[in-house]
Amino acid sequence: MYRIKKFDVHASEIAEFLNKKLQGEDFVLKSPRSLLTPASLDRLPRLQQNGEKILLIADKPLPELVPAGYIASERPELDLAYVLREFFATLPIHRIHPTAVISEEASLGRNVMVGAHTVIGPEITIGDNTRIFNNVVLHGPISIGKSCVIKDGAVVGSEGWSFFKDEDGNLFHPPQLGRIIIADRVWIGANSTIERAMLDDTVIGTDVKIDDLVHIGGNSAIGSQSEITAGAVIASNVKIGVRVRIAPNAVLRENITVGDDVLIGQGAVVIESLAPGGVYVGSPARFLRKLVKKGEENE
């Protein structure tokens, strides 16, 4: 969604923006690819081959590299993200694509972007600065907060998965009358699906980030600042606490609760409720160890 700005940026400008000291010469960065952090060292050989000047942002100098410029930083990756956002990236102009189908009963806030072929049904409110990309389908009633991102092809608010056998053994679908409530700054990945429940609300908390191809069943609640990565399936009526991280392809069965600060491993199969503060892995998921938070390692 971001595009690269075509500007030349001085290394000294970057240091000034980060409020840090630049060591080495001041030079002009031709592109953001000249920025190097400890996590992206595999780009180093190509940069050296091209003879590009390098601006290194790192927590300590590297023995094998003498860069043109060096900025010492405790959180290099975070500072890199700030620099990219400030100097190099530009957001598309907020607009509503002419092929988007938006119901007259939907209400959109200021600066909302809606991509091509996106369908927004009735009874939907969308907060300011929310960006909805192409081919997204929203079925009401939904309320979406401010500054959310819904990536291409996501389907939010379709009828929940709920079937029962009637007397003749035929499967029978009840009406789904519940709502979906999405708080502020939520990210929903491409082709992810979030369902409505029969009567209750499906709730996504603030700052929740949902990756591509994730499924969230009706009547589930995701606590704020949680991350759900690609391919995870959360069945209906699952209540997830705050700051929970769910690794790719994990699956959570219906009617369970997950405590705060839990990490669920890749491909884990969670069939019972999880206590707070643990790491759980495997099929069926079992307690591995206590989750150690940053800053608590020494305890």
Added chain:
Amino acid sequence: MARLTAAAIAAWLNRPLQGQDGIIAKPADLSDCGPGDLVWVKSYTPERLNILETQRPTLAICDPETARLTTVSHIVTTNPRLDFIKVIKQFFWQEPEPYIHPSAIIEPGAQLGVGVSIGAYARIGPQVVVGDHCRIGSGVAIEGRVSLGRGCVIKANSVLGGQGFGFEYDGDGNPVHFPHLGQIIIEDEVWLGACTTVEIATLGVTRICRGAKVDDLVQVGHNVTVGPNTLIMANSIICGGVKIGEGCWIAPNSVIKGQLRIGNRVTVGLGAVVLRDVADDLVVAGVPAKPLKPKA
């Protein structure tokens, strides 16, 4: 519309109303109910009884044990949830009118039954037959020889009839695509979730039988048969040529290896990886999937 009363609901269900009559405003969940509400109680627990007694909904559809103890007006039934749903469908729910969005692309040659709904930007290919009263969501693509029975539901952004993922290596190690020339037959009352894909068969038929329900993000491979009334949950992968019997329950994120035979009334657990045939009435789970116990 005349006011809906508890007595009217009881009369429609053909069961006696126990306790006094009252006016029903809306259906509600037990955890969040009050006077004027219609609720259901699945089975007796002291907590549920306590909620009933303190929140005082106007009418409860409940099991015999709760009915014996409560002072709230109630209707006794052996399957409270089913009767509750029937009441919602009858009194609180209106099926959307059939509507084909002007931006839907329906190719010449496609055959549509009566009462069909098609969402915006859906594409119905020239060889497609859609049965009566089907509801096709926005952005759905149906391509190739595909026939849909009566009353099917296809949620948004699903793809039916894409070419199957079938390759054979040639002498130089390049994968050569097997042209898929078969068809997809979706029988009556089938439900397909959002972002689900069903592949066309190589030469024969990919078949989803009557009443089967497939959730969101599911991949149904080429030449698969899904039996009647089988449920396949979110993100499951059914590889090519698998035959699944009737009344099965395939839980989320399971994978079934190609060409396997899954019997009738089988339950496949969450995240299972099924690598062998499964006989009737078994419950299998784990990686690789092993039988747990026969279904009661």
